[in-house]
Amino acid sequence: MVLKFLTVHSLAQNSSLAAQDICARLRRYTEQAPSLLLVYFTQAHDGAILREELKRQFPVTRLLGCSSCGGVMTEMGHHARQGYGLAVAALYDERGAYGIAGARGEHVDVRQLLRRAMSDCGRPGELPQLILLHTSPGQEEGLLAGIEAELGASVPVVGGSAADNGVSGEWQLCWDDEVSSDGIVLAVLYPECQLAFQFHSGYVPAEHSGEITACSGREVLTIDHQPAAEVYARWCGRDHPWSAGAILRETTLTPLARQVGMLDGIPYYKLSHPEAVTEQGGLRLFTDVVQGERLLLMYSSQEGLLQRSLNAIRIEPTYGVDAELQPIGALIIFCAGCRLALGEMLCQFVEQSQARLGKIPFITPFTFGEQGRLPHGELAHGNLMVSSVIFLTS
Known part of the structure; x- marks a missing residue:
């Protein structure tokens, strides 16, 4: 059968x-x-x-x-x-x-x-x-x-x-x-x-990127030695960072990513969704991260997604x-x-x-x-x- x-x-x-x-x-x-x-x-x-x-x-x-x-x-x-x-x-x-x-x-x-x-x-x-x-x-x-x-x-x-x-x-x-x-x-x-x-993924890279200079598990503490939430908010065009707490819905169209490799000369990425801003100004993600990795801002629209x-x-x-x-x-x-x-x-x-x-x-x-x-x-x-x-x- x-x-x-x-x-x-x-x-x-x-x-x-x-x-x-x-x-x-x-x-x-x-x-x-x-x-x-x-x-x-x-x-x-x-x-x-x-x-x-x-x-x-x-x-x-x-x-x-x-x-x-x-x-x-x-x-x-x-x-x-x-x-x-x-x-x-x-x-x-x-x-x-x-x-x-x-x-x-x-x-x-x-x-x-x-x-x-x-x-x-x-x-x-x-x-x-x-x-x-x-x-x-x-x-x-x-x-x-x-x-x-x-x-x-x-x-x-x-x-x-x-x-x-x-x-x-x-x-x-x-x-x-x-x-x-x-x-x-x-x-x-x-x-x-x-x-x-x-x-x-349904996203393409934006112009912003930075190095993870401190992290703990799934929390990015600093990017380029600055508080991660402040850097990310600036990349997203905000005048000031989000307050501590969940930001899952607000960040869906602007996630972060790490480049994994190249295919036919085109880079491909593994995405990380910012879940929350922590009390110390870090970003908690839904993936593990490693100090020294480079984070890129990604973006999409509804139609592009x-x-x-x-x-x-x-x-x-x-x-x-x-x-x-x-x-x-x-x-x-x-x-x-x-x-x-x-x-x-x-x-x-x-x-x-x-x-x-x-x-x-x-x-x-x-x-x-x-x-x-x-x-x-x-x-x-x-x-x-x-x-x-x-x-x-x-």
Whole structure:
């Protein structure tokens, strides 16, 4: 049987009813149990209840879930009503294999998780075609380093950090046998089809840049030996810095970035979204930084953000994709900050994606950090980015 990729959604304002609704909709397509369920939901839902009901009805199906900011998007549009939204992608693939592993806490051995996931689907030691990663915000770089150490640079990674509606820590992860607000869940995929990957930002560099001269973890203390918040405000054209506190919404169209490499003579970047101004005049970001790195100011408009985000759903034959293959479904992980910046223009993403890929099913959570491989294979965690995988068959 050729792999099938289906999406369904529910606006029910009760987690048990929403999960039952999802199961009923899937059974209208087929009585067969899915091989894998990708479950994305808003913070109003209880991930434990969703997981319990979905596993009750599909006990042998592998399940991975992650909360999403403000809603979830599919080819049918953006799904949220009074804070509730649930969407599921179901993969049916008798010849493929799908393994899941998850763990709670900050100090997770991701290498051990990878081995567990590969053993979970009967493929121990076999490199997967894709790793799908969801984690609570804050530990992404270390986890990616662990994946690189275990499997090398050849395995594609697509990922997104769990989100809520207000950076209040109410994000959730769930998998076959557990739910957590702090941890990691990953899937290893061996589908009976080809995959195409993209990892893009919707921004271009402005004229300002400076060196990180002091930092601590994810907080930039000084740029060029001056308070980071003052420098950044000046770059953004403000007369005075923001007061201490959250600045996430105000900075979505003017993030910071570090150049990672060059492709065909054009530089490419890893973005960092300023989350807050700290009491000491620093900038807290959603990515780790290192003293001595050079930060650049980036910018975009709503229209520019939309058009450049759509680059993440194109299929590139030059990347080794067979031109005869046809897309049958896609997972598009989209930054929550970009979603908020687009506002009402978000609906155009659905319309224009269909113009590019046809009316195939896709699912899109809105995350607080995105993971993927950059053009020369660098495994990276960035902000305000789009990380995608397109499933293709003949």
